[in-house]
Amino acid sequence: MTMAATDAMLDTPPTPAGPWRRLLRNRTAVFAISVLAALAVLALAAPYLTNAQPLRISPGIRLKPPRPQNWFGTDHLGRDMFALVLFGGRTSLLVGLLVTLISMSVAITLGLVAGFYRRVDMVLMRLVDGLMAFPSIVLATAAAGYLGPSVTTVIVALSIVLIAPVLRVVRGQILVLRELPMIEAARAVGVPDRRILARYLLPAIMSPLLVQASFIFSAAVLGEAALSFVGLGVGARDVSWGSALAEARNYIQNAWWIVVFPGAALVLTILSLNLLGDALRDSLDPRLARR
Amino acid sequence: MTDQAPILEVRDLSVSLPISGRMVPVVTDLSMSISPGEAVALVGESGCGKSMTARAIIGLPPPGAVVSGSIRLEGRELTTLSPRERRRVGGRGIGFIFQEPMTSLHPTLSIGQQMTDALRYNLNLPTRVARDRARELLARVGLPKERDLLNAYVHELSGGMRQRVMIAMAISCNPKLVIADEPTTALDVTIQAQVLELLIAMRAEIGLAMLYISHDLEVVAEFCDRAIVMYAGDQVEAGTPVECLKMPHHPYTRGLVDAIPHAGEARARLSPIPGQVPSLGSWPRGCRFQPRCPRQDDRCATRPELATVVRSEVRCWHPLVGEVS
Numbered sequence: 227m228t229m230a231a232t233d234a235m236l237d238t239p240p241t242p243a244g245p246w247r248r249l250l251r252n253r254t255a256v257f258a259i260s261v262l263a264a265l266a267v268l269a270l271a272a273p274y275l276t277n278a279q280p281l282r283i284s285p286g287i288r289l290k291p292p293r294p295q296n297w298f299g300t301d302h303l304g305r306d307m308f309a310l311v312l313f314g315g316r317t318s319l320l321v322g323l324l325v326t327l328i329s330m331s332v333a334i335t336l337g338l339v340a341g342f343y344r345r346v347d348m349v350l351m352r353l354v355d356g357l358m359a360f361p362s363i364v365l366a367t368a369a370a371g372y373l374g375p376s377v378t379t380v381i382v383a384l385s386i387v388l389i390a391p392v393l394r395v396v397r398g399q400i401l402v403l404r405e406l407p408m409i410e411a412a413r414a415v416g417v418p419d420r421r422i423l424a425r426y427l428l429p430a431i432m433s434p435l436l437v438q439a440s441f442i443f444s445a446a447v448l449g450e451a452a453l454s455f456v457g458l459g460v461g462a463r464d465v466s467w468g469s470a471l472a473e474a475r476n477y478i479q480n481a482w483w484i485v486v487f488p489g490a491a492l493v494l495t496i497l498s499l500n501l502l503g504d505a506l507r508d509s510l511d512p513r514l515a516r517r
Numbered sequence: 518m519t520d521q522a523p524i525l526e527v528r529d530l531s532v533s534l535p536i537s538g539r540m541v542p543v544v545t546d547l548s549m550s551i552s553p554g555e556a557v558a559l560v561g562e563s564g565c566g567k568s569m570t571a572r573a574i575i576g577l578p579p580p581g582a583v584v585s586g587s588i589r590l591e592g593r594e595l596t597t598l599s600p601r602e603r604r605r606v607g608g609r610g611i612g613f614i615f616q617e618p619m620t621s622l623h624p625t626l627s628i629g630q631q632m633t634d635a636l637r638y639n640l641n642l643p644t645r646v647a648r649d650r651a652r653e654l655l656a657r658v659g660l661p662k663e664r665d666l667l668n669a670y671v672h673e674l675s676g677g678m679r680q681r682v683m684i685a686m687a688i689s690c691n692p693k694l695v696i697a698d699e700p701t702t703a704l705d706v707t708i709q710a711q712v713l714e715l716l717i718a719m720r721a722e723i724g725l726a727m728l729y730i731s732h733d734l735e736v737v738a739e740f741c742d743r744a745i746v747m748y749a750g751d752q753v754e755a756g757t758p759v760e761c762l763k764m765p766h767h768p769y770t771r772g773l774v775d776a777i778p779h780a781g782e783a784r785a786r787l788s789p790i791p792g793q794v795p796s797l798g799s800w801p802r803g804c805r806f807q808p809r810c811p812r813q814d815d816r817c818a819t820r821p822e823l824a825t826v827v828r829s830e831v832r833c834w835h836p837l838v839g840e841v842s
Contacts, residue, residue: 411621414575415635415686416608429625
């Protein structure tokens with residue numbers, strides 16, 4: 227009431243800006259979104275942007291520094307670094323996207339159920355405790371070791387590891403929300419559980435989930451790089467930023483370009499995702515809505 | 518009125534809640550029955566177990582609560598039903614009006630969606646029919662027809678309108694019984710009167726039986742046939758509300774009546790009941806009102822039974838009217 231009165235006095239529009247407008251007013255967020263959009267476009271358009279094959283070995287042009295024919299130079303096998311970074315980005319971003327989608331959807335489903343049904347919760351949360359007590363990189367390593375190195379393995383392994391943190395967030399929110407009178411009211415009039423979960427509870431946790439999604443994405447990209455770096459990643463038939471870095475590590479001292487370019491791409495992605503996550507958190511917080 | 522088969526019959530209802538690791542009773546041995554078309558009030562201070570009783574009846578006790586006793590709706594035992602069955606029966610047979618319409622309606626679902634949900638799942642109506650019926654119901658509870666309220670959200674409605682929506686939802690599936698848990702507490706006085714009037718009108722119109730939970734004996738006296746006064750989880754007195762007001766039997770009811778302020782008697786001092794409602798888990802042995810009671814003596818160390826005195830039932834060794842053997 228008081229806010230409405232103040233608004234009228236100041237002759238400002240009475241409705242506060244929605245979360246999206248607020249997000250787009252945030253410069254950091256705009257920067258992060260632009261960088262991510264640019265990286266996504268580059269990755270998608272990779273075949274049109276370079277004629278070079280990322281995996282073609284050219285022993286004649288090994289370890290060439292950046293030059294007109296190879297903008298980012300070549301690596302120790304004579305592969306074009308520009309193509310490697312572009313095509314590597316495809317793998318890295320694809321892994322990030324799929325891992326986010328898979329782990330989020332599994333975690334949301336399980337989290338809703340766990341938060342709503344106390345019996346399921348008891349069992350499920352002990353499993354999650356076990357999963358979380360395990361160092362995640364070790365878990366991913368074990369999964370990768372068991373399934374053999376490939377992009378699919380990386381996606382499966384990282385999805386499993388990243389389910390636990392999201393599941394905890396979802397469950398925690400649901401535990402609070404399920405006690406609200408509006409949920410009790412819905413139950414009292416006989417709305418079935420599945421509808422309460424899908425229509426009454428899920429929308430209410432979307433904003434923390436959106437924030438989680440950006441952090442999960444960055445954890446997945448970073449996780450893929452880490453797995454590839456230790457040789458449990460995408461395998462030899464695919465390239466990713468992580469695998470490019472892994473192979474570059476012996477040449478750091480004499481060929482900076484084979485480390486810097488994939489490294490920079492990775493840093494830029496992670497930084498943007500984390501900045502976006504923070505900005506999302508701010509703009510989705512209704513307490514900040516009036517600012 | 519009492520010769521008809523009761524809509525709701527509650528026998529020896531007890532509810533316990535887990536509080537810091539042990540089970541604490543919050544309602545003990547409560548019995549009541551409501552006949553078709555009858556309005557029964559459940560009166561008492563906050564924390565005396567009124568709402569807990571209501572929630573036990575609709576099958577939504579707080580998590581971890583233990584409910585015992587028998588609850589029959591139109592002769593059908595509810596306590597032995599599976600939770601799913603229970604909800605089906607509850608949604609259709611009992612309408613529930615919550616205390617706070619603001620928090621009991623979902624903020625991001627439209628009024629229409631929430632109303633049709635109830636109709637679709639309880640009566641298996643197709644969405645279109647359910648919407649028509651919802652529109653009808655909103656008109657029936659006195660909401661303006663010109664405004665398309667089905668597409669409105671809670672924040673667009675005033676407190677009174679919200680409570681009208683809640684009432685429309687409660688009666689949407691043609692229940693025989695409506696339970697109203699302090700439906701006017703969150704509203705201001707003029708709106709309170711309107712909502713109350715609406716409830717009374719609805720009752721007359723559809724012949725609803727009603728369990729009306731309140732802390733206000735005077736409001737209750739206006740339209741309820743019977744009042745049950747609760748204190749610390751116990752039924753202490755039951756009778757017509759007028760009787761409770763004019764000729765209270767139990768010292769606690771008397772205390773409640775004396776604490777009602779009256780316009781015009783500005784100089785007269787209110788007499789509050791000394792002391793406080795004992796907190797859960799620290800109820801005294803014997804009569805639970807005894808530490809605050811002016812008539813207390815040695816006999817009150819044992820728990821009095823519910824006895825019929827004149828036309829009321831009372832749980833007291835020393836009722837203000839009549840004698841208990």
